[in-house]
Amino acid sequence: MPTRLVTPVRIRELQRKLYRKSKVETVYRFYALWDKVCREDVLEEAWKRVRAKKGAGGVDGESIRDIETAGVPEFLRKLQADLKAGTYRSQPVRRVWIPKAKGGERPLGIPAVRDRVAQMAVKMVLEPILEARFRPDSYGFRPRKGAQQAVQEVVRSLNQGLVNVVDADIRDFFGQIPQDKLMKVIAKHVGHVNILGVNFPV
Numbered sequence: 363m364p365t366r367l368v369t370p371v372r373i374r375e376l377q378r379k380l381y382r383k384s385k386v387e388t389v390y391r392f393y394a395l396w397d398k399v400c401r402e403d404v405l406e407e408a409w410k411r412v413r414a415k416k417g418a419g420g421v422d423g424e425s426i427r428d429i430e431t432a433g434v435p436e437f438l439r440k441l442q443a444d445l446k447a448g449t450y451r452s453q454p455v456r457r458v459w460i461p462k463a464k465g466g467e468r469p470l471g472i473p474a475v476r477d478r479v480a481q482m483a484v485k486m487v488l489e490p491i492l493e494a495r496f497r498p499d500s501y502g503f504r505p506r507k508g509a510q511q512a513v514q515e516v517v518r519s520l521n522q523g524l525v526n527v528v529d530a531d532i533r534d535f536f537g538q539i540p541q542d543k544l545m546k547v548i549a550k551h552v553g554h555v556n557i558l559g560v561n562f563p564v
Contacts (some may be wrong), residue, residue, distance in 0.1 A: 367414055373407055377490040384494035384551070392491055393553045399483045400445045405438050408482035412475065420474030421456045429475060441476060448556070452477045484557060491551055 369377075376398060383390060398404060412426070419425040429437045444450035455471035462468055473481065489505065496504065501512040516527075532538060549558055 367407075367410055370403060370407060372403055373486065376404075377486070380487070381490035381494045384491045388495065391551060391553045395487055395552065395554045396445075396556045398487045399480075399557070400442055402438070402442065404483050404486055405442055405479065408479045408486060409434060409438060411482050412478045417475075417478070418456075418472055420472050420477065421454050422474050422476075424475055426475055437476075438479075441479060445480065450480065452480070488552065488557065492548070495551065 380392075384392075416426065419428070441450070453474045453476075455473050458470050458472060459467040460470050493505065499515065501507045501509065501515075545558065552558060
């Protein structure tokens with residue numbers, strides 16, 4: 363069983379502040395976030411989370427072990443410098459095909475380890491902001507929420523006499539999400555060009 367990582371206190375405090383601000387000021391748009399993504403402690407924690415998930419290297423062939431051998435502090439210093447200077451550029455994603463249980467294959471994209479650390483740092487800063495604005499009855503792919511809680515909510519509804527159930531499944535759900543509309547929704551809450559992308563109008 364994998365070891366559960368404990369988020370450092372300073373990062374938890376940052377996430378709580380972002381969550382509270384987003385929860386209380388529901389129309390507030392966050393602009394000053396990049397300095398938080400570039401924080402040394404945020405990048406160190408992002409590295410720990412990426413390392414804990416293991417995974418293969420990306421198109422550059424650089425593995426987690428390679429980075430550890432060369433030196434993690436130097437790796438993080440270089441990443442931080444590139445992020446701060448605005449010279450960071452993500453690499454293409456390595457495409458592999460994974461066999462499906464019922465036959466066929468599904469595509470899987472593997473970013474470079476460096477890009478995974480940068481993405482994790484952005485996730486750690488963005489997640490509390492967006493999480494504060496989700497509906498409370500949404501359970502999928504959210505921190506500290508899951509299928510078991512959704513089942514408990516269904517049981518409560520059944521006990522209240524709500525007996526009609528709609529069971530639906532959208533094939534390739536994440537592949538069907540229109541990216542332009544998704545980014546417009548995120549841009550209502552986040553106005554920083556480095557997070558949204560240089561070509562996205564803020």
